[in-house]
Amino acid sequence: MKSIAASVVVGILALGFVLAPLMAGTYSGGTGFPDDPYQIATPADLIELGETPDDYANHFILTANINLNEQGPGIDGTFILAIIAPDTDQLGYGYEGSEFTGVFDGDGFLISNLTINTQAQDYSYLGLFGSLGAGSIVVDLGLENVTIITGWNSQYIGCLCGRSDGLIKGCFAQDVNVIGKYYVGGLCGHNESGMIANSFTTGLVQGQSSTGGLCGGNGDYRISAAILQYSSSTAMVGHRSGTSYKLGGLCGENWGTVSQSYATGYVRGQYYVGGLCGGNYGTIVDGYAGGRVEGDYGGGGLCGQNDRGKIIRCYSSGRISVADTAGGLCGAANTDGTYGDHGVTYEDSANFWDVDSSGISVSAMGAGLYTSQMQNQSTFTVAGWDFVGEGVNGTKDIWRMCIEDVEYPHLAREFSRIADLSCPDGVMLEDLLYFADRWQQMTPETIGAADVDGDGKVTLPDFAVLSEYWLAVH
Numbered sequence: 001m002k003s004i005a006a007s008v009v010v011g012i013l014a015l016g017f018v019l020a021p022l023m024a025g026t027y028s029g030g031t032g033f034p035d036d037p038y039q040i041a042t043p044a045d046l047i048e049l050g051e052t053p054d055d056y057a058n059h060f061i062l063t064a065n066i067n068l069n070e071q072g073p074g075i076d077g078t079f080i081l082a083i084i085a086p087d088t089d090q091l092g093y094g095y096e097g098s099e100f101t102g103v104f105d106g107d108g109f110l111i112s113n114l115t116i117n118t119q120a121q122d123y124s125y126l127g128l129f130g131s132l133g134a135g136s137i138v139v140d141l142g143l144e145n146v147t148i149i150t151g152w153n154s155q156y157i158g159c160l161c162g163r164s165d166g167l168i169k170g171c172f173a174q175d176v177n178v179i180g181k182y183y184v185g186g187l188c189g190h191n192e193s194g195m196i197a198n199s200f201t202t203g204l205v206q207g208q209s210s211t212g213g214l215c216g217g218n219g220d221y222r223i224s225a226a227i228l229q230y231s232s233s234t235a236m237v238g239h240r241s242g243t244s245y246k247l248g249g250l251c252g253e254n255w256g257t258v259s260q261s262y263a264t265g266y267v268r269g270q271y272y273v274g275g276l277c278g279g280n281y282g283t284i285v286d287g288y289a290g291g292r293v294e295g296d297y298g299g300g301g302l303c304g305q306n307d308r309g310k311i312i313r314c315y316s317s318g319r320i321s322v323a324d325t326a327g328g329l330c331g332a333a334n335t336d337g338t339y340g341d342h343g344v345t346y347e348d349s350a351n352f353w354d355v356d357s358s359g360i361s362v363s364a365m366g367a368g369l370y371t372s373q374m375q376n377q378s379t380f381t382v383a384g385w386d387f388v389g390e391g392v393n394g395t396k397d398i399w400r401m402c403i404e405d406v407e408y409p410h411l412a413r414e415f416s417r418i419a420d421l422s423c424p425d426g427v428m429l430e431d432l433l434y435f436a437d438r439w440q441q442m443t444p445e446t447i448g449a450a451d452v453d454g455d456g457k458v459t460l461p462d463f464a465v466l467s468e469y470w471l472a473v474h
């Protein structure tokens with residue numbers, strides 16, 4: 001016969017089982033720990049995560065593709081705010097919600113057909129995540145067909161996140177259609193102090209200021225720690241009516257570091273319009289832009305305005321149609337000292353633009369060259385650029401040009417993710433030899449282009465991709 005005490009204990013335990021699910025989500029399985037992440041397999045799981053801020057520091061993994069078509073609470077099943085970590089007070093521009101600080105592993109799965117429509121309300125911090133806090137990690141996540149329609153004063157708008165202090169790696173947003181006012185990006189509105197790596201966007205991004213194909217802003221005037229690397233955008237970037245400024249193919253404004261990244265989208269705005277960045281106040285190193293640039297004042301193939309920032313080993317080739325203060329590489333430049341106290345000083349090193357394709361022979365920065373020179377590797381190796389196939393400028397092998405007189409330099413990383421590690425184009429014996437030379441290397445100086453998956457070392461997962469693409473032609 002059970003004692004009363006034992007019955008009470010059993011009762012409390014039973015009550016605990018009933019109450020526990022109210023505090024933490026259940027999802028499609030998992031416990032939320034690193035070795036057993038919560039499993040997100042359905043739209044309901046994703047919405048449950050959003051409605052459970054107590055779980056925002058936990059680990060999650062996608063276990064299926066998720067279609068968000070007609071899954072939201074708004075008209076036509078659209079969403080009205082960010083699904084996860086939305087802002088909770090829509091008055092003013094500050095963020096009052098609970099940031100996501102956990103880990104979200106997309107595991108290669110796709111989230112498709114997310115539509116956020118504020119119904120003309122000035123809601124801000126919109127995207128899958130409203131705000132990614134310090135320590136958060138989002139990896140290997142694909143977003144497809146994302147639409148964000150906002151009010152006139154909405155800001156911090158991006159398909160993946162409104163703003164971020166976390167790490168975003170191996171993510172993409174394709175076929176996006178995003179519109180907002182300030183800090184508007186195809187992937188993230190404002191990468192304030194975080195890192196975005198190995199990510200890309202396609203589609204259309206429109207904003208009034210600090211608007212870019214991938215991110216609206218990278219860093220800000222106080223912070224130069226933000227990093228954007230190994231990333232790209234082909235998205236078109238346009239401006240809304242009203243005075244617009246700082247629009248770029250990749251990034252509206254950069255205060256941090258942009259490295260080994262490129263943009264090829266058409267960019268149109270008014271003030272400070274650039275193929276890669278609208279305004280640069282930080283560092284851009286080893287990058288290029290190829291998109292057409294149109295604006296009224298301060299436009300350039302790479303950046304509209306460089307105010308006391310550094311630009312190192314970059315080039316641009318897009319057509320420039322800018323009424324005033326136009327430049328092949330950069331429209332306007334301020335070379336004088338540092339901007340505030342964020343510590344970056346002006347530098348213009350080994351940069352070029354194509355005077356033929358741009359249609360312009362002046363620039364505030366860089367050196368103008370004919371197309372024939374721009375499509376000749378020696379032009380760049382003489383200037384110190386580190387190419388695949390030469391060792392004089394190093395073995396990081398950041399750049400590559402396989403067919404002279406036909407192509408401009410490309411970033412070796414554009415090809416390494418499909419295992420085409422060295423010239424000639426296509427995956428063949430030369431690539432296998434290049435890979436074997438770097439087997440189990442672990443530093444940027446020695447891995448060259450052989451780190452296919454971008455984890456910083458040359459190991460079996462890289463070889464698996466080489467096998468997958470063996471004999472592929474592109």
Ligand SMILES: [Ca+2]
Nearest residue numbers: 386387390394
């Ligand atoms: Ca080299």
Ligand SMILES: [Ca+2]
Nearest residue numbers: 422424425426
């Ligand atoms: Ca090859």
Ligand SMILES: [Ca+2]
Nearest residue numbers: 451453455457
């Ligand atoms: Ca690797």
